[in-house]
Amino acid sequence: MANSKRDLFQKRRQRVRNKLRKVNAGRIRMSVHRSNKNISVQLIDDVAGKTLAAASTLEKDLGVVGKNNVEAASKVGAAIAERAKKAGVEECYFDRGGFLFHGGVKALADAAREGGLKF
Template identity: 50%
Template sequence: MANVSRNKARIHRHLRVRKNIFGVADKPRLCVYRSLNDIYAQIIDDEKGITLVSSSSIDHELRAQVEKMTKTEQAVAVGKNIAERAKEKKISEVVFDRGGYQYMGRVKALADAAREAGLKF
């Protein structure tokens, strides 16, 4: 399967899942994007259409730490960081959006780290 069609299939899966997942003010959406080298996470309020909190492996805070980590360890660091930032904004409960990716590997590591750090979903 070519990379282009693989990504189109992921986007199609993501759109299909997004019909049922919607972030509101009480329970915003934790969205994950996984590129080849990095991982990104945002907490989004879909009613207002704004990003409340974001974190990634290319963040200035995390960049020095994650250079020597594996990709899965980077996902764990991003998961902990986004949970800490969410606590600062008084967000405790979210809806998890895996972005069309399988719930395994880096996506699962990020989700588990966010749960351990205090986010509920």
């Protein structure tokens, strides 16, 4: 195999991110990272280079420490929507990275939309 799985993932992540940047210049980016055990999300202002809000299954107050399933992703999505409102963010764009938009990533996005975020 010419490319490793990691190399292919990085290429896919950059391809997705570059396409999104062209269309959504100046907007806040909602970046998702998923591992086998956890899922996390950040609202990033790329212009200022700062993270405005973040949520993860590693936080004890969400009650899903160490879980990466659809239920845990929904709780993280609801938490990021609430924190986004506190930070004054109503609209962003969804950067799924190199991950497929189904399962936990989709559940996180749906919960964030229900919480009031527009993307």
